[in-house]
Amino acid sequence: MMSDHGIYSRERLLIPVSKPDILVNSTCYIELDTHAKREVAVVYLDGGPDKNLNCLLNRMVTERGKKKVIDSLKRSMHVDDGTAQYYLSISNGDPRAAITQFSEDLRWERQAGFA
Template identity: 70%
Template sequence: MGCCGEEDDDDIFTPLPPNNLKSRLNPSGEFTNTMAGINTNDDEVISPMNSNFSALICRDILRTIFERLPIQDLARASCVCRIWNSIASDREIQTSVFKSVWKLKDVIGNPSSMSFWRDNSLNRFAISHRLVRGDTVTSLAIKYSVQVMDIKRLNNMMSDHGIYSRERLLIPVSRPEMLLNGTCYIELDAHAKREVAVLYLEGCPVGHFGYLSGRTTTNKGKRVVIDSMKRSMRVDDGTAEYYWSISNGDPRAAFSELSEDLRWEQQTGLI
């Protein structure tokens, strides 16, 4: 059977030789456990890779285990067999593991590739800073306690002049505690040309535009909210328009309603 759940003609759960013990097969074909000093045949071996070990093909038990694994081990688990792959690839589990490392409150949005979840380093995160008159790369580096070159590298800037053609800059997260109880939005930034988990210090993507305190009915405000929803939630224009229409001009309600519906679709397997 191939890696990561590829189907073949074998059973759904193919036993593999244990590799986490100091074990070997003796010349007679019997299994030798050199740690315990016990010789036994294959039928008596209880191993996570043994299809007779029913506890580790029980979905409820696997979910409980996988939710406590580091993200790298969760990726490895998805390559064991089809059952493990289907559970380890579950959006809810991957999000839960991704959040637990940094103690995030929530991660909103859908990455274009499931490999997004496998890189759970601090480099995956960024702060969204809306540029205002007087901002410079140097002043922002001082404000957020990061290096000038790190800001330029993240935003694909060749020089400081690139700041004038943009509405915002992504700022590297320098301290893990900044993510504590935060909500990040998965976005594909047009300038950075990469997907990042963006932290908005004001609370949500529209916070930088001053709409958090109430409703907005202006065409400009509506367009900003819809564009933010399309970028962070990865939905089309029509979907963003719909959730805007049922929110009565409240950006928080629009994002919350769309996020809940996307989560429900993920759980029921519709997407």
Template identity: 65%
Template sequence: MSDHGIYSRERLLIPISNPKILSGSTCYIEMDHNAKREVAVFYPEGGPGGKTESSANTVSAERRSRRILESVRRSLHVDDGTAAYYLSITDGDPRAAMMEFSEDLRQEQQRAGH
């Protein structure tokens, strides 16, 4: 997996061989929509999106968001504002943002052709 692949993800699922290492920790059962199954999630800095999130995690999330924005901007050959718009209407999903953009372009070309 590339650095881009890692940084563009909201979280990574890492199988563990010894479940005892989580002893005494709080795990959350969540639906992983990509794996289409429930998974136990351990948040080392607290709960999901919790108030205990460290500033390092916040900076990391901002950096990840910026990288995603830059990737979408380069892929679509658009400005930051346009890339940010398409990411905002797709809840930050770069693949969906690119599909939305392509669909809008297709519709514009159809209108221009008629």
């Protein structure tokens, strides 16, 4: 491998283990790799992940992802942050359902003569 890109561009990466017995009775954790932007299997040889760090990283990734979805909804629906957040919340985080509900509300307003 000549660069980090060589690692991240692979669908899978096989790493030889010189002593396979160190993996016996180990727990494999599924985590989000922020660089590869996908889930990966991780084996911690010295116990487990640092719970505080892992929770913080996942929360940061989640908040960043939610912000991107809200920004996308704002552009698609031509609305402000609050409106995009409202429709995302009533659709249980489903952007398509949020847009559908927003469209139905606009249609109702037009038919009722409010718009």
